[in-house]
Amino acid sequence: xxxxxxxxxxxxxxxxxxxxxxxxxxxxxxxxxxxxxxxxxxxxxxxxxxxxxxxxxxxxxxxxxxxxxxxxxxxxxxxxxxxxxxxxxxxxxxxxxxxxxxxxxxxxxxxxxxxxxxxxxxxxxxxxxxxxxxxxxxxxxxxxxxxxxxxxxxxxxxxxxxxxxxxxxxxxxxxxxxxxxxxxxxxxxxxxxxxxxxxxxxxxxxxxxxxxxxxxxxxxxxxxxxxxxxxxxxxxxxxxxxxxxxxxxxxxxxxxxxxxxxxxxxxxxxxxxxxxxxxxxxxxxxxxxxxxxxxxxxxxxxxxxxxxxxxxxxxxxxxxxxxxxxxxxxxxxxxxxxxxxxxxxxxxxxxxxxxxxxxxxx
Numbered sequence: 001x002x003x004x005x006x007x008x009x010x011x012x013x014x015x016x017x018x019x020x021x022x023x024x025x026x027x028x029x030x031x032x033x034x035x036x037x038x039x040x041x042x043x044x045x046x047x048x049x050x051x052x053x054x055x056x057x058x059x060x061x062x063x064x065x066x067x068x069x070x071x072x073x074x075x076x077x078x079x080x081x082x083x084x085x086x087x088x089x090x091x092x093x094x095x096x097x098x099x100x101x102x103x104x105x106x107x108x109x110x111x112x113x114x115x116x117x118x119x120x121x122x123x124x125x126x127x128x129x130x131x132x133x134x135x136x137x138x139x140x141x142x143x144x145x146x147x148x149x150x151x152x153x154x155x156x157x158x159x160x161x162x163x164x165x166x167x168x169x170x171x172x173x174x175x176x177x178x179x180x181x182x183x184x185x186x187x188x189x190x191x192x193x194x195x196x197x198x199x200x201x202x203x204x205x206x207x208x209x210x211x212x213x214x215x216x217x218x219x220x221x222x223x224x225x226x227x228x229x230x231x232x233x234x235x236x237x238x239x240x241x242x243x244x245x246x247x248x249x250x251x252x253x254x255x256x257x258x259x260x261x262x263x264x265x266x267x268x269x270x271x272x273x274x275x276x277x278x279x280x281x282x283x284x285x286x287x288x289x290x291x292x293x294x295x296x297x298x299x300x301x302x303x304x305x306x307x308x309x310x311x312x313x314x315x316x317x318x319x320x321x322x323x324x325x326x327x328x329x330x331x332x333x334x335x336x337x338x339x340x341x342x343x344x345x346x347x348x349x350x351x352x353x354x355x356x357x358x359x360x361x362x
Contacts (some may be wrong), residue, residue: 019323020056021354024106025049025071026113027063029078029095030086034068037251038198038224039136040279044176044346045114051177051347062099071186075102087227092117102351110354113152123151128357130350132174134276137165145169153357155350160299161276175302176277177346180338183185183286186262187330192218192247193322194264194289196257196280199225199234204315206237207270207346209246211292211318219228220250222260262287266325269293278302286337288330292321302341307315308333 006012025048031039034046042063049059051282052208061071064081077098082091103125111129113119122129131152137145142165145154153171156162162173175340193215195208205221207303212219225234241246252260267284274297281291281302291309293299309328310321 011166017267019355020058020352021110022058022060022106022108023354024060024062024103024108024111025052025053026099026111026115026118027061027094027114028090029064029081030083031081032065032067033061033063034254037253037257037266040115043178044244044279047179047343048347048350049179050179051343052351054344055347055351057351073252077102084226087230096121107136110357112354113351114239119145119148119152121215125151128153128351130171130357132157133161136274136276137161137168138261138274142168149237153353155353157277158301160274160298164274169356172349174346174353175341175351176279176282177341177343178279178282178337179343180286180341182258182333183283183332184258184262185286185288185334187288189265189289189330190263191265192263193266193268193292194222194260194284195219195221195223195268196260196284197223197269198251199223199238201229201233201237202271202273204270204272206241207272207294207315207318208268209241211268211270211315211322212243214247214319215322217265217322218247219244220247220249220264222252222257224251257283258287261289264289266320266322266328267291268322269299270315271296273297275299281309282337282341285333286341288334290328290330290333292325294318304336308336319337 027033027045028041033042035042044089046069049061049071052059053070059071060073062075064078067074069094077208085091100121104233113131119131129152132155145168154169156173157176185199193212195205196202261284267289269291276296284291285308291303295311295313305311310324312321
């Protein structure tokens with residue numbers, strides 16, 4: 001196993017002396033890059049591509065449909081992203097096979113893959129493959145990444161994620177980043193709580209409704225509800241809870257999402273699994289909106305309890321946490337994200353990682 005590579009002391013400014021790298025960036029196939037609405041991984045990939053181009057690197061983006069990035073070239077595996085088939089294995093596998101064919105004709109220094117199936121085709125590749133793991137790493141996913149062995153270099157998106165499978169071939173932890181300047185800051189908030197995410201038991205919007213209601217605050221619920229499990233969960237847990245103090249928004253596009261996040265009194269993030277990151281938390285804080293969350297996964301790593309949000313250990317404490325969120329300084333939330341979760345810092349960390357990668361063993 002290669003020695004772990006720390007990103008904690010990397011510079012965030014442009015590295016003029018760094019070698020200009022040729023990078024193949026592989027996005028998942030289900031949404032455009034960046035996405036029009038749902039698609040956290042695609043949003044991160046888009047911002048990373050632009051920041052790496054700003055740092056002087058040559059980036060080829062491989063994805064589906066179209067793109068709105070500054071990548072020097074874009075190679076599409078699907079004319080239209082198969083968004084309606086999210087969760088099915090075949091589009092992901094077909095995407096990986098097409099990516100492998102497209103990469104055969106490219107002269108690059110590193111392949112950076114953000115998909116699940118793509119790393120299967122990295123073995124024997126002449127250049128290193130970096131894989132950012134955006135999902136769970138325990139159970140069967142952990143067995144999968146372990147089976148990849150030294151054919152890829154794994155990057156965690158939080159220390160919490162990495163700690164759940166410390167024996168994997170991790171080379172770095174790089175937090176996701178956002179372009180903070182694209183999120184509107186608003187100090188004066190409106191009197192509603194916000195849930196923004198998938199309607200899924202792991203995301204637990206039913207707990208957000210219960211907590212907001214107990215705190216005496218109306219709640220707006222925005223997010224994706226198209227997969228069978230999501231629809232089943234909605235009918236079982238959400239529909240019976242709907243009332244005059246709940247507003248169903250639907251899927252929020254990039255503009256609507258920013259508007260909701262900026263106006264909300266708090267974002268309620270009652271996550272019920274060990275989520276590796278939670279991009280919506282830094283998006284909310286960038287808007288000056290505190291996060292009320294359960295202490296699971298990367299939440300304590302992202303939210304500073306008592307300063308940029310309120311983190312509790314049990315759903316019964318969420319209502320009190322929502323009331324306590326009124327005491328959080330919106331400017332402190334914004335500054336926290338600017339200091340720790342900006343796109344420039346994320347790109348600098350990945351750049352340093354690419355530069356430090358040894359060649360794969362013969």
